[in-house]
Amino acid sequence: MITANSTEPDPGTPARSIVITSLEHNSWQELEQGVTNTLERLQCLRLLDSTLLLLHKVITNMIKTMHRHAFHLAIERDLSLDITNKDSMFDELLQNELSTHGDRNIEQFCKKHHFQITLTFPREKDTLLQIDYPESCDSSTYLDNKLAKAIGFTLIRLAKNEGTSEYCSARIMRNMAKHPHHQAQTSHSQLLSQIEESDKAQAIFCKLGHGIMVFSSAGDILSISPAILDNLKLEVTPASTHALSNVIPGHFYNDVLWGLALESEDGLFENYRIRIRMPHDNSLSILFNVSGYRHHDMTIHTLWQVVSLDLKTTHTLAEGSILNEARVHNITRNYVPQLIEQKAREVVRLGGNALPNEECWLAILFCDIAGFTSYVENNEKEESVIHTLNLILGRITKAVRQHDGIIDKFMGDCVMALFKEPHKAVLAALEIHKHSYDFNNLRMRAGKDLLLLRIGIHWGKVVIGNVGSADRLDWTTIGDAVNTAARLEKNCGPGAILVSETLYKTITLADHPEIRFSKAFQLELKGKRNKETVRYIQTDNQSLLHDTRIIHAKN
Incomplete structure (x- = not known):
């Protein structure tokens, strides 16, 4: 420097x-x-x-x-x-x-x-x-x-x-x-000849320390690269294959030789992870990534690559097919809060390996179904409660994402969502209100109980951090701003949107004339020493508010 x-x-x-x-x-x-x-x-x-x-x-x-x-x-x-x-x-x-x-x-x-x-x-x-x-x-x-x-x-x-x-x-x-390796992009890239490709592949193979192992269809090791024996600290002699055979787990043969290699017509398989205990020190192990194919003579040709990770994280990686892990991920990803997945990707991109605690300003939106407990009690035999709930939550989720929000969590019939821009939280709430109006109009015509939504929104500083224990962690939003938003929702009338004066001032300063507010009034919120100044958001569809005698504002 x-x-x-x-x-x-x-x-x-x-x-x-x-x-x-x-x-x-x-x-x-x-x-x-x-x-x-x-x-x-x-x-x-x-x-x-x-x-x-x-x-x-x-x-x-x-x-x-x-x-x-x-x-x-x-x-x-x-x-x-x-x-x-x-x-x-x-x-x-x-x-x-x-x-x-x-x-x-x-x-x-x-x-x-x-x-x-x-x-x-x-x-x-x-x-x-x-x-x-x-x-x-x-x-x-x-x-x-x-x-x-x-x-x-x-x-x-x-x-x-x-x-x-x-x-x-x-x-x-x-x-x-001072960057001699940089050169301007040419009009086209060079195409490798078959000989050049083979030479480069061989060089890469040697540099990365890959190894080859060939198995008979019965699981005997027919041939092996010295690099694999060297990785496992075994003497590089044919006799060492016996020691290796003793430490290869039995499930490898079931999964690969008699499983993956027999699944497809050509027997191709990729990215199977297998942990091999070091023969001379059972407390240490190496995780390998294995790919290969079934030869026409029924022998199984496999390529072994060491997964180079530190000892702590190596033991957290599962064995087995990465394809199976991807399938598990596809099942579980919908259960992982969007906030966590989004932040985890950002952390990995910046070279980190843990979710940090951080402070930021957010708009917090709480939304729940007024009188849902009574609805469940009265309608459990009449209609699918889960189907109805998922229909409502699905529309809420769509509106939140449409306006660049993130669902932090579902709590029964209640949703907590986060927005970086306060006016977008209100626009999402208006979209949710419109869906709710249409949905309840249909229920009214069918003679069913109305399921009106209450929405509370506040703007403030929050802490997003790790809460829980090492065995079970949540990375979630906490702070007085979160509590205030939750209290606003609980004090909101059915079918309405109640916001704090703080959020109102933030939005009006940014000049959003498309959002209309009622006059300010004060509410006493549970757990708050001083009364909170609040306003309702004015909406075009207010008629259902007059037909809510069946559903009360509080459970």
């Missing part, structure tokens, strides 16, 4: 800033938007995912260093403890703080003392972004060299400006001059 003088951004195009004081704040979406715009300008948008991974690493490292420094200062000032931040006692105190409170207290200390990481996107040639950071983070400000070199970025430290000695600046630049 080199040092350069800072150049002033073009005054006609002010650089947007992102201030980060905590990893638990959901700043990555805003960062992604800024990076996307810049990469489009630099004409290399295909590098988006790898660039985000690069930035995630450097920013995470800097925030952790800043928090470590801040915690050390807090201990010195508040507790008068004379320990260095490299002391084991300091590490223990820091870990206890993070385990108990997350980084909330440390973040507040950072804000109070003006410690922050600021990202800006100057519109200058070859500049991805500028990072301004406390001097204490200087030693942790570096890029992943291999990844940075591969995609052509470099970190350039800027000369300090007078009067800002406590802060440093650096820029991440696109530097193709």
Whole structure:
């Protein structure tokens, strides 16, 4: 990394800033938007995912260093403890703080003392972004060299400006001059000849340490690559095949030799995972990925590849066909909250392996069926309660997704949904209300009880985090904003949409004249010290509200 003088951004195009004081704040979406715009300008948008991974690493490292420094200062000032931040006692105190409170207290200390990481996107040639950071983070400000070199970025430290000695600046630049392997895309790719393809395949085979094993139809090992024996720490001799035969699990023969290899006409199979215990140390094992085919003489030719994972995660991977695992995933994915699956994909994309705790502002929508308990009791023999419930929940889900919301959870007949934009939560509620109106008109004509919906919406700061134990975790939304939204729904009249004054002000500030509100009034909500100012959303279909004597507002 080199040092350069800072150049002033073009005054006609002010650089947007992102201030980060905590990893638990959901700043990555805003960062992604800024990076996307810049990469489009630099004409290399295909590098988006790898660039985000690069930035995630450097920013995470800097925030952790800043928090470590801040915690050390807090201990010195508040507790008068004379320990260095490299002391084991300091590490223990820091870990206890993070385990108990997350980084909330440390973040507040950072804000109070003006410690922050600021990202800006100057519109200058070859500049991805500028990072301004406390001097204490200087030693942790570096890029992943291999990844940075591969995609052509470099970190350039800027000369300090007078009067800002406590802060440093650096820029991440696109530097193709130092990226010799980059070349412009030609009009077409080269087609490999059969000989070239064979040569490259052989080289890849050797580099990856693949091995071949040929079985008779009865399961005897007829031939084997030395690489497989070497992986299992066995002597590379024909006699070692006997020791290997003893550690191959019996289900492998049933699943592969007499199962997958006999299923199709040509006997092709792919991606079967099998765990082999090390013959000389039963506590260790290697997970292999096996593919192959059945030869015309009924021998089974198999290709073995070591799945290279660390010991902790290796044991969490199931054995068997990946196709079967995909089938299991297809069954279970509909039971996994959309919020979790979406966030898990984002975490993996950024190189992580666990769902983080984070704070963000969301619109929380609660919706349930007024009088559903009484309906179930009175109609269990008359109609399919599950079918009716799923019909209603299906329409709610469709409306939520149509307006970019996420279903957080179903709780019986109640739905909790989350929206990043408050007006979209209201638009979804209006769409749900319209479906409910049409649905209940049909029920009214059929002489059936009405199933009117109550909807409550609030806008506020929430914490999305891991709740539960190691054996059973939920990654869900908690906080006072969630409780307020739930209380609004419980106090809402059947067939209506009740929103908080906070949400009303947020929407009206953004100018959404298509959404109409009633006059404000106050409600006393359970568990809240002060009365809440609320409003109803005005809808075009209010007539059913006058026909709800059968269904009451509260269960």
